[in-house]
Amino acid sequence: MLLREAAATNYFNLVPWVVFFPVLGILINLLVGGRLREKMIGVIASLAVAASFAVAVLLALSLNDQHAGTIIAFMNLEWISIGDLHIDWAFRVDTLSVTMMLAVSGVGTLIHIYAIAYMHADVRHHQDPTRYRRFFVFFNLFIVMMMILVSADNYLMLFVGWEGVGLCSYLLIGFWYDKGKGGANHLDGISNALAGKKAFITNRIGDFGFLIATFLMFGAFGSLQFDTVFTKAPFASQGTILAITLFMLLGVAGKSAQLPLYVWLPDAMAGPTPVSALIHAATMVTAGVYLVARSHELYALSSQAQNIVALVGGLTALFAATIAVGQFDIKKLLAYSTISQLGFMVAAVGMGAIVAGIFHLVTHAFFKALLFLSAGSVIQGVEAGHHAMEHGSIKESKHKRGEHLNEGGEFDAQDMRNMGGLSRRMPVTFVVYLVGALALAGIFPLAGFWSKDEILAEALHLHPAVFVLLIIAAFFTAFYMTRQIWMIFFSKPRSRPAEYARENSLLLTLPLILLAVLSVFGGALNLPFWHTLTHWLDYTLAEGAKVGSFNYLVAGLSTVLALAAIALGIFLYGKRYQAQAKLPAAQRPVDPVQPYLRGAFTGIQHKWWIDEFYDWLILRRYVALSRFLSYRFEERFWHDWLHDNAIAGSFRQTAHFLAQPVDLGIIDGIANGLGTISQRFASWIRRAQNGFVRSYATWVLAGMVIILGYLILR
């Protein structure tokens, strides 16, 4: 009753508030945050996002009544109007954008709440509590930018949000910019900053693609407004569409960490864990998927483009999944898993299975946020154990404890080899982690099962090659998650800090529990035979959504594969790991799968040397070119020869000639003569400046008399 009444009126006009509420949060925290207690800052930021979520819910209710949605021009503000280019600040409210708003602000709220507790400990761990406020300002800014991105009504406004989230990502990856040990270049103290830089620059390559696509669009259609572009697109040439879509794909690859631009995402884990969860797993990285979904009418016009997008997604899914198997860092493993899952989504939207892609985007936001936050909980638990040990009564040498140290030579609380047996120390975290992992692995009836199966089922009849890639990736997914669960939670603790780990407070675990519930029931959004989400999105996607029938074969196959992978994982990490642990250090393999994979494992462990390859292919060439330009070209040719000899030499001779006879003789003579004259004149007229105010007044009067006299005599 109440709902119906509420829905009868339409709340579309509220849409600017999804952006303004977080802005309000930022302003409050900036202006008075310095005087508030730490918890209040977090509460304000969380409330701002929660209010945004509430607005999104109202919008969804309104949309339930008026499916077509609307475009709200914000105060009729014209943003840019140059020549033929007219862009307004307008918000687009339709089922797709509102779905994204709900996912972003919903998951965002939970992660904000989690961050209240997490950052409390994190700022103390890094010994700079003053950055607590900064964190929440950045975090809210991110929500602002993400909301601008999803509510944009044209490509340029979308680009504003796109760049904005990139900026927030950069700021938050490098949040501890003066910390961070080790890293690729072994530069102490700035590896976090380097990671941020890497993310930013890699994204810049993608953004370049996006910009080119935007320019091409303007050139071809004379507008950047979504509807205008889509109505004019069918009349454009194939080549134009292909160019636009492929350049856009470059942007997607940058933001959504697809091949070949995915390399920044694993390094982005240098940011605090809530950042990894919100930005680098649940929301920002899915912007690329959203972009393709939003532009699906363009992609639908070019089967080649669709093909390429789907292949990029499929390859990324498999490629990243293999790397994830060899990771020991709890967050890096999840990062590669994220890349892999993004590959699933990109493949889905590339094939034209938009709904499946968005469905997976939403469920993935639930369980990947859950996994990251739980990982954060594990890290803090282990860190707490480490802290208790360092400052407690137990004193042992580090090497005796058999810890795996990070490259800075310190205890690494993120290394899974330092964990084990945490299920008893951290029961809540264990349960929610298990839920998240099972959802990711695609076990019936958790959220991941439904969404992944929908992608696989669509792939089977739309693009069989991608189907093969994806199902293998799904197998790996189940395997590496089993590996991770076992290494963290089962068997005996492998380091002393793990023995002293403790469960975190309720404030930290409550969002985890809520996300776990969502991960369990999230699949209900789009169950087979009901297709709630499909019908919902169909109002926007029009031709993009096809109601696929539930494919028992695919569901069965993927479940069997997942179960097989889990069984294999349990065998390797439950049994073999314990057995190998008893071997002497020299004979002990790095990982239980190493003896089976041999060389391939080395490849996995080194992430297939992609970073090194890029370093060799791009960085070295670039440095060599710079060197050539600076030494050969700049120094020798430009500086030594051209400047020093050709220009400077002749100049010097001319100058000498000009200096001696011309300058000293003629010019100086004139100048000095003028100087002497004016000096004499000045010293004479200087007497008028006697400082007596009355004499000045007399001169004024004299002037007045003279002028009047002239006027009379004229």
Next chain:
Amino acid sequence: MSLNLIFFLLLALIAVLSAVGLLASRSALYSALYLIINFATVAVMYLTLHAPFIAIVQITVYAGAIMVLFLFVIMLLGAEHIGSLHPQRWFLPLALVLGILLLAEAIIIIFTQPNLLPEAQVISSDFGSPKAIGELLFNQYLLPFEATSILLLVAMIGAIVLTKPEKK
């Protein structure tokens, strides 16, 4: 010669003589007193020119308040005796010559420009009455009138700030 003209010439004579006295007296105190006489004379002329309101203002504000302020400062500083002669000898004659030239030019302009001075218009009986001036002031000149209040406030603040003893 009409009675009006005689009366005017008498007043003009007093005004000019008091102005000369202002210039010539050695004591600043006497100068101030001469100036008061001058102001009062001019106020009487205002009355003959149908400006009773302005005449009263002239007496109360000018000859009253402002001149009291002058006298007060002169007493306060105790600096009424300062020689009037300029150290440079040629200065006084130059000033006088220039002054006479200016006056001469003004008179020439007055008498050689026939269109400059209009014929007297017929005026109504309440011309220059406080009521008429008030109506003009509060209707047409309301904004300038309010602006002068700000000006006076600023002057007041300025005077306070300037004369405030300096803090060490």
Next chain:
Amino acid sequence: MVAIEYYVILSAILFTLGIVGVLIRRNAIVIFMSIELMLNSANLAFIAFARQYNELNGQVFVFFVMTVAAAEVAVGLALMVTIFRTKHSIDVDQLSSLKG
């Protein structure tokens, strides 16, 4: 009614006397008074012309001139007190630090 020429000439005489006063006197307060004299002569011309033209605006203008003069006197005398405090004199010829 006396002809307006008389008033204007009287005004010119008073104005000239004011100027001469400014030029020949060294006492800053007397200079100040001379300035008041000049303002007053201008006021006289205004009132005379107001009568002549049957225009009350001239009188209103005089009113404003008086207000401004009052403000000017207040600030000017305050300045003089300040100058006297630092220089112990109000002889304008001693205030010649502008000498070039």
